[in-house]
């Protein structure tokens with residue numbers, strides 16, 4: 384296995400050093416913190432306005448197997464998946480692209496023993512840290528509002544981390560292909576479309592058949608299904624499929640990104 | 651003794667463009683080795699291959715006796731690299747730039763702190779340690795980049811145009827630092843467009859042009875091999891074919907603003923000039939420099 388060979392040669396010290404650089408950059412000023420904090424509030428605001436606000440009109444919702452939950456409890460896990468996604472994407476798109484293309488950070492790093500794949504893994508691990516902060520805080524909000532409980536909340540957390548890895552990996556891969564900032568508008572639009580239509584605010588079975596087929600193929604749908612299943616304690620074999628989809632995204636994204644870093648910066 | 655850098659028929663291609671076109675190199679431990687050459691000659695491309703960042707398209711390359719393709723990590727661990735363009739980390743302070751870089755080389759946090767303190771002194775940047783990188787002057791950034799290259803305690807330091815854009819004070823400070831490194835037995839490989847720098851710093855150098863090595867030797871031996879010992883620069887108030895009247899005195903080269911005479915003895919040549927009835931408005935006799943050799947080998951016109 385190629386990935387096993389790569390993993391065997393990864394140096395935890397060097398991967399840690401790549402992450403450590405980002406910890407240092409955190410101290411560089413309040414601007415970064417402002418971005419980080421606003422990233423947390425976004426899904427909370429959606430939860431309150433749509434989950435609770437619209438939920439008052441919608442009432443309760445049938446989620447299969449004869450189970451019925453509050454609309455807010457249906458939307459909250461989706462917002463958890465979204466916050467995992469956007470936390471990871473924020474790092475692996477904007478920040479990653481800046482470091483790769485403008486600040487020449489990676490170019491400087493590649494003159495040291497650190498290898499392209501170690502940069503990719505370090506950056507993804509860092510994105511995971513940011514995502515963990517968002518999702519951790521969001522889970523606390525969910526528990527406080529009674530939208531998930533006890534062990535299920537704990538089970539939802541690693542699921543959200545898998546979501547972060549998947550989107551972080553793919554986001555990083557996309558960043559290595561970006562030509563300039565204008566491409567990020569496209570990415571933002573795509574992200575928003577996923578956010579609206581991935582079974583986030585209504586069950587996909589309510590969509591027209593064609594649309595349902597499309598949505599079922601897209602990544603955030605699988606992320607939402609996995610996280611929701613665990614958060615509301617609706618577990619089945621389907622979750623394994625969703626998790627598999629996300630694992631493939633993470634591994635493929637990471638491998639592609641590492642390869643592109645090598646191609647572009649080690650020419 | 652084994653070469654620190656050993657290259658045979660080294661080639662670097664970018665698509666169908668050949669940037670480095672089959673060069674042979676041997677650099678011994680402790681040597682200071684220089685690359686000269688006009689813009690686009692292939693100096694940086696060669697440096698990047700030696701730095702094990704860019705892989706050779708063909709040919710043989712060994713650094714510390716190891717193969718860059720297989721042992722890149724181990725080789726880079728013993729290298730210090732100062733790239734042509736500064737790539738300091740804008741999100742970090744001066745000190746963090748050093749400590750963070752040390753971590754890439756696998757130093758512990760404590761070691762990294764110690765190393766950063768030493769190097770801040772080395773670069774005379776201690777009082778700017780907490781500053782961000784952006785407000786530093788060009789010379790300070792360059793010093794920091796070179797200090798950063800020293801973080802892994804390298805046996806071989808690669809400096810791509812280390813002093814370009816620096817004022818004379820900063821250049822002399824850097825030269826002095828590089829001498830210090832040499833005294834400690836560090837091998838230096840550098841590129842430069844300053845001939846005086848090459849003469850000052852390099853035991854041996856090569857002149858590259860169009861991806862090939864066109865001359866090799868010590869600064870002195872290059873001058874001896876490719877140029878006369880002295881050069882007479884003549885300026886004339888009125889236009890005319892002055893060079894034509896100098897046949898036999900020495901090789902004469904007519905430039906728009908003056909005539910250069912390449913001769914063994916400058917004073918004799920000046921006497922001969924006057925004997926032939928020429929009345930230059932300005933006369934300068936000087937020793938040949940590497941710059942004369944360089945221009946002779948690579949031509950005076952700008953070829954892009």
Ligand SMILES: Nc1ncnc2c1ncn2[C@@H]1O[C@H](COP(=O)(O)OP(=O)(O)OP(=O)(O)O)[C@@H](O)[C@H]1O
Nearest residue numbers: 650664669687688689690691692693694695696734
């Ligand atoms: N990544 C690259 N892709 C395509 N062409 C390249 C690349 N890097 C260098 N070149 C080309 O290779 C040639 C040699 O470039 P190089 O940077 O090695 O020259 P140099 O001797 O360092 O010049 P300078 O004195 O201007 O720094 C140039 O024509 C350059 O355009």
Ligand SMILES: [Mg+2]
Nearest residue numbers: 693694734810
């Ligand atoms: Mg160059």
